[in-house]
Amino acid sequence: MALEKADASGIRWLDPREAPFRITGLKWISSDKVYRRLPVKPDWEIRKAVDSLANSTAGAQIHFQTDSEKILVRVWLPRRSGMYHMPATGQSGFDLYVGPPGELQYRSTTRFDAGASKYEVTLLDESKQNRNVVLNFPLYNGVQKVQVGLVAGCSLTAPPAFDSEGPIVVYGTSITQGGCAARPGMAYSNILSRRLNLEFVNLGFSGNGKGEPELAKLINQIDNKKMVVLDYEANVSEDIRNTLENFIDILRFQNPRMPILVMSKILYSRETSGSNDARARQDRAEFQRRLVETKRSAGDQNIFFLDGSTLLGEHAYECTVDGVHPTDLGFLKMANTMEPVIKKILANASE
Amino acid sequence: MALEKADASGIRWLDPREAPFRITGLKWISSDKVYRRLPVKPDWEIRKAVDSLANSTAGAQIHFQTDSEKILVRVWLPRRSGMYHMPATGQSGFDLYVGPPGELQYRSTTRFDAGASKYEVTLLDESKQNRNVVLNFPLYNGVQKVQVGLVAGCSLTAPPAFDSEGPIVVYGTSITQGGCAARPGMAYSNILSRRLNLEFVNLGFSGNGKGEPELAKLINQIDNKKMVVLDYEANVSEDIRNTLENFIDILRFQNPRMPILVMSKILYSRETSGSNDARARQDRAEFQRRLVETKRSAGDQNIFFLDGSTLLGEHAYECTVDGVHPTDLGFLKMANTMEPVIKKILANASE
Known part of the structure; x- marks a missing residue:
């Protein structure tokens, strides 16, 4: 796991594409490295609209376990929000669930300026104890880059497996x-x-x-x-x-x-x-x-x-x-x- | 009922503060004439924040009956939308319900640019038949002015009463x-x-x-x-x-x-x-x-x-x-x- 150093407030910023994080819902990320739902260069030609929409990260998730008291995210978006019938939280936000597999409970959502194309949000700030965590990606925007922030020195381990392999x-x-x-x-x-x-x-x-x-x-x-x-x-x-x-x-x-x-x-x-x-x-x-x-x-x-x-x-x-x-x-x-x-x-x- | 003339597309634009429309949820509108939840000049001093929030039209409704094939609204807002966790449709929009009292069913919502401070939307475009209509006002914005558009020559009558008087x-x-x-x-x-x-x-x-x-x-x-x-x-x-x-x-x-x-x-x-x-x-x-x-x-x-x-x-x-x-x-x-x-x-x- 390639760690960036802890920042001034004691947070170390991590790339969720690297183990022990697991990213699910993006089947070409291991080869293409980008947050995208279809291959960057598909073997069959797809329409431009589909190609563009494949960059929206709907259904993607970050899984991990940590005992960090704090969990933060830094997110870089390719474009601002601005749908009239869907809030920025759904279009461009992440939300956090905590709990054992099959019993995950919603905890918090990224709050950020509706016009922002970059945000940093503290999603959890509680007691130090080991938690299984799932973060859901934005539904109607892309994610150019995302970092997960944890308290320096905390544990970070692989998430429990799904009930069975295969999506x-x-x-x-x-x-x-x-x-x-x-x-x-x-x-x-x-x-x-x-x-x-x-x-x-x-x-x-x-x-x-x-x-x-x-x-x-x-x-x-x-x-x-x-x-x-x-x-x-x-x-x-x-x-x-x-x-x-x-x-x-x-x-x-x-x-x-x-x-x-x-x-x-x-x-x-x-x-x-x-x-x-x-x-x-x-x-x-x-x-x-x-x-x-x-x-x-x-x-x-x-x-x-x-x-x-x-x-x-x-x-x-x-x-x-x-x-x-x-x-x-x-x-x-x-x-x-x-x-x-x-x-x-x-x-x-x-x- | 003071009607404006029908416009080029045959729509006449009406002021819902005038009979036979009924506006509910705004108890001072008959004296103050504005869309506001508290008196313009309350007999007791209220905090500035409350005074400002009283201009949000949450809970206000327009009731009427019409056989118009089309129902439109024109809305002038004092400010644009832009909440990060609530879409413009909820903050600044109207939605339309149709049906007998006690059995009203949702039909449509105003769609407009999330950055708009004025919009005109067709909420219903169907067969000509008499309908009982309720329009719900914006929840987190004010309404400086609203007009209801109906096909010129259609009927417009008072809505049925609530089950009992008093809110x-x-x-x-x-x-x-x-x-x-x-x-x-x-x-x-x-x-x-x-x-x-x-x-x-x-x-x-x-x-x-x-x-x-x-x-x-x-x-x-x-x-x-x-x-x-x-x-x-x-x-x-x-x-x-x-x-x-x-x-x-x-x-x-x-x-x-x-x-x-x-x-x-x-x-x-x-x-x-x-x-x-x-x-x-x-x-x-x-x-x-x-x-x-x-x-x-x-x-x-x-x-x-x-x-x-x-x-x-x-x-x-x-x-x-x-x-x-x-x-x-x-x-x-x-x-x-x-x-x-x-x-x-x-x-x-x-x-």
């Missing part, structure tokens, strides 16, 4: 990416990661979950996947009919028995109006359900369908900031509904 | 004011208003719910109150012991039988750490509970206590953006717990 990959839209959670830990992939104690790779690309074959091929490059969740209908609408089967077939060609969960889109508030939106959504969900059924009838017992309209449950129409993007309320409800479905699939898959 | 007044802190809801309708006073179909007057003053006698006297100026909720512990901490009884006595002197609900503060995430915070909070809650018990033993059967630590329920520590301020998740849970308590008090009060 769950979620591919999708702005909603998948975590828009508009108030802080990073409330994106559904992060909620599920701490509840299931599994690595999640978040491949949600705001407005750009278009189901291109190139993305399926890049997902195929991720080793040892436990499951892939396809949650991109909201960005393609009727084009789900033209893209989904091919996307599945590319994944399946390389991973004959890996569970694939196809998830249709959540309810938008506009559907209360008796517009045609509700009927069109139901038709698309039915298309996805039938496609999965067809695959299962043809012998693929490891593909599943989840009707996204069930995800927000009671008070569904209260769960978004703008009729489309879930708030923390919406994301917790999504995770509540997805958790038992994923658990059951994983339990059967491992039998 | 519930909530006095408190940033949390009471609605920090950090993603949109105005998710402040707990607004959630409760639509569920109970009652007017709420939100007197939450961010960082400044200090329990001063002047505020109790101003609350006494509000006619026909159904209940007062005191939710200000988080801004005074130990000073709750020096201020609460006097505050209650001032209210009670004028309203011998009006229900008063004393609510201690919600859980902060820091309390998981085993710090002294949890014990100190419990002691203060116990002080408030005992004060209420003492009053009841002395013959006041219309004062009640609600332990705020129960409000966030399961996953309590997930319910805030920063360990302190609830997200929409936290506010829905607060409302869920408060609703039956308030209903029961009102039911007994009216027997």
Whole structure:
């Protein structure tokens, strides 16, 4: 571990890309060294928008254990915050969870000027005792550089392992990416990661979950996947009919028995109006359900369908900031509904 | 109703301070004409910070019925948005609910540049049919002027009445004011208003719910109150012991039988750490509970206590953006717990 010297206030600043820290959710970081969700030079050409959005660090986490009384972060962002419907804390902030695997509890969030492109924040200042720590990365901004600050002389050790190796990959839209959670830990992939104690790779690309074959091929490059969740209908609408089967077939060609969960889109508030939106959504969900059924009838017992309209449950129409993007309320409800479905699939898959 | 002429796109712009619109939550608007939660010139001197925060329009609502296919708003703000932990939609936006009283459903939110100090947004564009509409005002900004835009020639009629006359007044802190809801309708006073179909007057003053006698006297100026909720512990901490009884006595002197609900503060995430915070909070809650018990033993059967630590329920520590301020998740849970308590008090009060 290459340490910088302690600063004047006794804090040593560390690079979380180096052991014993573990960074999860960024599968190309060991080769590319940068905080990015796709390879810097993908083997298949990807659209510019996807390439740019891959620099947003949604779903990435830093794991470690320390007995330091203080935990700080210094963060350098490529651009300022400024979304109108998502606070800077969710767009560009980190939040901190502490506790044993499977029982992590939220503790604090980085507070910084909404216009800042660099910040330093003390996330924990408590008694000296060993803690298991997870920091969640910004959802809608990149991270050029991040340092973790610990009290000089404290312990720093490797984090406990996930319950099993191999990530769950979620591919999708702005909603998948975590828009508009108030802080990073409330994106559904992060909620599920701490509840299931599994690595999640978040491949949600705001407005750009278009189901291109190139993305399926890049997902195929991720080793040892436990499951892939396809949650991109909201960005393609009727084009789900033209893209989904091919996307599945590319994944399946390389991973004959890996569970694939196809998830249709959540309810938008506009559907209360008796517009045609509700009927069109139901038709698309039915298309996805039938496609999965067809695959299962043809012998693929490891593909599943989840009707996204069930995800927000009671008070569904209260769960978004703008009729489309879930708030923390919406994301917790999504995770509540997805958790038992994923658990059951994983339990059967491992039998 | 003084109408401006329809503009080039056939929209007529209306002043919601004029009938048949009804503005609720701002008890001095009929005399002062401005969107403000306290009198422009209060009979008792109030601190500058409170005076300034009274211009934030938390809890104010516009009610009306129309068959207009479109509903728009034009809003002039005294200052731009820019909180780091609350999106502009919650700080400075309006959101729209549609439906019968008691069954209002969220439909849409104003989308505008986060740096804007003036915006015009179409909130509804659907079929022509009569709708009952409620618009919620910004939570953490003022409104210098607002116009409602309807299709020229449409109907515009008075809204249905609340279930009964007279507001519930909530006095408190940033949390009471609605920090950090993603949109105005998710402040707990607004959630409760639509569920109970009652007017709420939100007197939450961010960082400044200090329990001063002047505020109790101003609350006494509000006619026909159904209940007062005191939710200000988080801004005074130990000073709750020096201020609460006097505050209650001032209210009670004028309203011998009006229900008063004393609510201690919600859980902060820091309390998981085993710090002294949890014990100190419990002691203060116990002080408030005992004060209420003492009053009841002395013959006041219309004062009640609600332990705020129960409000966030399961996953309590997930319910805030920063360990302190609830997200929409936290506010829905607060409302869920408060609703039956308030209903029961009102039911007994009216027997």
